[in-house]
Amino acid sequence: DIQMTQSPSSLSASVGDGVTISCRASQSIANYLNWYQQKPGRAPRLLIYAASRLQSGVPSRFSGSGSGTDFTLTISSLQPEDSATYYCQQGNLAPRTFGPGTRVDIK
Amino acid sequence: QLQLQESGPGLVKPSETLSLTCTVSGGSISSSNYYWGWIRQPPGKGLEWIGNIYYSGTTYYNPSLESRVTISVDTSMNHFSLKLSSVTAADTALYYCARGDIVMVVATTHESFDIWGHGTMVTVSS
Numbered sequence: 001d002i003q004m005t006q007s008p009s010s011l012s013a014s015v016g017d018g019v020t021i022s023c024r025a026s027q028s029i030a031n032y033l034n035w036y037q038q039k040p041g042r043a044p045r046l047l048i049y050a051a052s053r054l055q056s057g058v059p060s061r062f063s064g065s066g067s068g069t070d071f072t073l074t075i076s077s078l079q080p081e082d083s084a085t086y087y088c089q090q091g092n093l094a095p096r097t098f099g100p101g102t103r104v105d106i107k
Numbered sequence: 108q109l110q111l112q113e114s115g116p117g118l119v120k121p122s123e124t125l126s127l128t129c130t131v132s133g134g135s136i137s138s139s140n141y142y143w144g145w146i147r148q149p150p151g152k153g154l155e156w157i158g159n160i161y162y163s164g165t166t167y168y169n170p171s172l173e174s175r176v177t178i179s180v181d182t183s184m185n186h187f188s189l190k191l192s193s194v195t196a197a198d199t200a201l202y203y204c205a206r207g208d209i210v211m212v213v214a215t216t217h218e219s220f221d222i223w224g225h226g227t228m229v230t231v232s233s
Contacts, residue, residue, distance in 0.1 A: 001170060031212075034219040036154075043203055043223035044146075044154065049210065050217040087154055091218045095169045096144075098154040 002026050002090055004099035012105040019075040021102045023088035028068045032092040035064055035073045038101075039084045048073065049091065080106055109134040111204050111224035119198075119231050125191040129204030129224060136185045138162065142207035143187045144220060145178060147200040155200075159207060160187060194231045201226045 003026040013019050023033065031051035036044040046055045048064035051071055061076040075082055083106045088099040115127035129143070136143065145157040158168035160178045168176045177190040191198060205220035 030215075032217060036220075038154075043226055044220070045223075046219055046221045049208075049219040049221075050212040053210075053212060053217075055219075055221065089154075089156070089219075092216070094167050095171075096156045096159070096167075096218075098146075098156060101153045 001095055002029060002093060002097055004088055004090060004097050006086075006088060006099040006102050008102060009100070010103040010105070012107050013078050014107045015078055015080060017078045019078050019082075019104060021073040021086055021104075023066075023071040023073070023099050025069045025071075025090055029090045029093060031067045032090055033064070033066065033071045034089045034091045035062075036087045036089065036098075037082075037084045038087065044087065047086075075104075078104075078106065082106075109206065109222055111206065111222060113202060113204050113224045113227035115202075115227060115229070117228055117230060119194055119229060120233050121195055121231055122193055125189070125194050125198060125229055125231070127189045127202055127204075127227065127229070128186050129188070130184075130186040131206075132185070136180060136187065137182045140209055142209065142218070143178075143180065144205050144207050145189045146203045146205060146220070146223075148203070148226075149197075149200045157189065157191075157202075196231050199229065199231045201228050 033051045035048040038044040085101045139162040142161040144159040175192045180187040204224045206222040208221040
């Protein structure tokens, strides 16, 4: 099975900061990588699909990059509403594994 | 606007079968452009993919659950269902249903869960 890891497991940053979250697959998954945002008590929300494609309605401060085994989610200018846990997921290969999540807090 | 709503018992006894239904409203479940999935989240933990069912009827399950899981679709009722047998306390979780979108990106298809239900909490306890 493909294992997904994320780093860091949590981070704290100030409003306006740039934030980067990493996701690594245990084997190449090309660009079959999605990113989700989950706020407490809410269902996850799709942010990025195919590693770098912004889902409709998602603010442009979110961006994704990477291919193969290493991927990155970037928030260019952190906003208060971005406080959440972020999960990567490999999208096309069985099992459709999620990463363990990265919690982002606002200082 | 498409919406998904999970329903089913909130309490299941150990060794019994957990049964949940996801009702789709605002759109048809019968579309080859989409698939349907179940994901769960134990309290305070991360997301675990359970399985998907496609328009063709093909199913894919998490190998860790495959021997106990069945996902099916009822197009007449516009809903899909999850059955998980022989449950234990480890199956206690918030269960989400979701729509899977299939998108062509540079001649390859990409899958992602683009619409989610609110989730339903299932506790396994005697």
